[in-house]
Structures are given as C-alpha cells and as structure tokens.
Amino acid sequence: MVDITGTAETTDTFSRSHSDAELRASNRAIVEQYMNTRGQDRLRRHLLFTEDGTGGLWTTETGQPIVITGRDRLGDHGQWSLKCFPDWVWTNIEIFDTQDPNQFWVECDGEGTIRFPDYPDGHYRNHFLHSFLFENGKIKRQREFMNPCQQFRALGIAVPEVKRADIPT
Template identity: 35%
Template sequence: MSQDVISQAHDDQRAQNIACIRQYVDARTPEQRGRRWELYVDDCTSGAVAGVPLKGKEIARKCTEWNLVYFPNYVFNDNIIFQSTDPDYYCVMSKGTGGINFPAYGGERQYDNVYFHLIRMQGGRMKEYFEYSNLLGMYVALGLEIPHLDGPPGWPEHTPEEVAYDPYPKPQYSDPAHPDVIPAGDEALRAKNIACIRQYVDARTYDERNRRWDLYVDGGECTSGAAGLPVCMGKDKARQCTEWNMVYFPDYVFNNNVIFQTQDPNLFMVMSDGTGGIYYPAYGERKTYENRYFHTFRMRDGKIVHYYEYSNAKLLFDVLGVKMNAIQVPAGWPGEV
C-alpha cells in the first residue's frame, strides 16, 4: 500500500483540527470573520500571497481587522478540505468572492479568485497559515493593466468550449453529510491513483517528463491546463502541451511534493515547489524560474481525467523582466506586502 494513503489512526485529531479550519474558511458574517484571529495559537505565523509570514497572534488580529475594512463582505465558497497523511497538515481550496476596496483605485470593486489555504495545526488551533492565489486576479479586479506576454508559439488554440470550462474540482462525496471524513475500504483505488500522480509530479528525466501526456485517459474527454489559461481538451492536446513544455521549460521539475486527498478517492491535490529553466526567446537566454504550484487531479482507475495547475502567474512576468505596476496597498497591514 502506498505511503501516501491516509490511515484511520488519527480520526479524532483530524476531526478536531477540521472543525477549527471550517470555522475559518466557512465564516460568513462580519462577526464570524472578525474572530478568525482567535483560532490561532499564540506563537502562530500567518500571511498571504506577495507578503511574508508574520509572527504572533496579535499580528493575526490586526490582519483580520485590516481585511474586514479593505475586503468587505469577502467570503470563501465551495471550500474543499484536502488532507495529508500528517493529521496536522491541510490545504483548503476555495473560490473567494466579495468586495475589494483599495482607496487608490476609486472605491469598492468586485474581486473573485481561487485560493489555497495551507494550514498546519496544533491541538485544534492554527499554528501556521498562508494563503496563496494568482495575483493577476487582483490586478484585473483593480483595473490595472497586465502587459502582453510574448509567449512562444505552439501552445494549442482554445475553443469556445474550452474557454467556458471551469476547472475547479467538483468532489463526489460518498457521505455528503460528513464530507471531511475519509473512510476505510477504498485504499487500493487510492493507491492506484496516487501511483499515477506520483509518476506525473515526481518525473525527473527527460523521458519521464516527456511521457506525462500518456498518463491521461484516452480520447477527447480529459482536460489539462495551467496558470489561469483556459483548459485544453483531449489527450492529443495534452501531448502538444507536454511537448511545448519540454522546449520552453527545459529541465523543469517539481520538488517537495505533498499529496493531499479528500473523501472522494478520485480527487487529489499536490503542492509542489517548481524549479528549473524557462526559455521564452523574446526575453533572451534561459532563466531560472521558481514558483509554488497546486496541482488538482481528477482520476479514474489510475489515469488522469482532469488536471489543472494553479500558481501565482505574476512571478512569470517578474522572472522574464516584464515590468508591472506595484499594487498600492492601503496603510495598516502589519507586515510587508
């Protein structure tokens, strides 16, 4: 059995931790949102994309108060709690929606984005919390120009159906009343799916990376995509994307891969630290590109049906030297943004 399959040895510990996490991500009212800081331990760290981890519960309180002012009515929907084999380590995927009110941009605007909340727990309280998203979504919401990126040719053209497709996962819970309980009895299927996922994210050699497309189900049913772009449908396009990546992201690999899972034995997330070469001819010689990735996988009998790769795409502009205006963040955030 795969070492990545969750055992039933820590059910009570998981239940206690998840109850706290649910209070955080499912908060709706201003009162509920305003008490999030109380869910941390005293010597916690917290932070969000484009910032640095901030230490201490008092700082967490100030961040909570700042968010209530500048992200009014902001909530997280369709929250999926992904669990690791460590009963204190979780990643929650969310659709964030609500207002963003940065005074420099003329009042409140609608802001939607996909979030990944990486959480390490301690005794039913949050020890470490960091929130990842694609910062380009905030640029769009604030009306800031995103420069044209001169990408290499060869990526497949997108159809209207692909543009309209929402890659956000749709869990198929066996016990919808208790969606965060991972049952016993499906370990063999999980192990088979995880073996395929490991082939994908742990690929190191040229041949291993070049065969990723063959891990998808046959035909036109599968989808793949990355970095805020529309999906590509079908195994033929998955092969085209693989071949394109081999040229323009030479020797790019995913390190420190952590597999997270849900009650649905066919739905997984992998968090990775990606590193390696990026070569976009319009921007000169090969450069080293690093980013944090969240890969979502919908599996079927050990093959990939749906795959999407989330990251902060602004870092791609940064490494290529494409200048973007800095976001004018309101005063009062207790850390560096």
C-alpha cells in the same frame, strides 16, 4: 467491523471502504509518477490521462485558464513544455488525499529554465498547487495554480506594485 458510531458495518460498507483504499492508493501512485516525471520522460506523461482528459494552467495574466483537451493534444503540450521548460523539476512535493479516492491536491515548488519566444531565457521558480481528478485509473482533469507575477519576473516583465496602506502584517 464497528464504525465510529459503534454500529457494525455491513459487508458492503467494508468492501466499499476497502476498494476505496485500493483505488486511492493506485491513483495516488499515478499522482506521484506525474509529479516526479523529468526530462524526456515528460514526453510520455500524457499517457497517464483519459482519452478526453484535460490539463492546464488555471492562473494566467488574462484571468482565463489555458486548458489542453484530449490525450493527443496533451502529448503536443508535453513537447512544447519540454522545449520551454527544458530542465523543469517539481520539489517539496506534498500530496493530499481527499474524501474522494479520485481527487487529490498537491502543493509543491517548481524550478528551472524558462524559454519563451520574444523573451530572454530566465530562471523561473514558483510555488504551485495542482488538482487531480481521476476516472477509471487515469487522470481526467489536472489543474495547475501558481503566482503569475513570479513568471513575469523570470521573463523580465515588470510587475506593478499594489499599495496596501495600513495592512497589518
């Protein structure tokens, strides 16, 4: 096989690229499964993670991420999430491969009921980015990014206005 420079690839290079393609396809299928898991099936989503895997929300009102560490704790988080977001769905899911067969990005929308203690139930929708890092066919790290102001609105929390005078739009 000849690469883009016209140089013949070695068997090792071809083998590695072939195994990278297989690894990427396998990991991508897990990302698809994660993003399309709904209802009670969300209680088993933590099984897609490594034993020491992490997941969480990287955009919060504190400026600090909420990180859940360990497969068992991610299982606990799944129970909490199902209670607080009982009918949550991801839609308009676009999965992006990277140069690394173990790294993926997802852009999507999310929508459903939000039930946080101390707030009235609301309908929450937002736009999200997710990052997935894999290790040995399992999710090692999952990070979620969103606009916290949309969550504030769904909870009935007033969002301050930033005056951006003269910004060209």
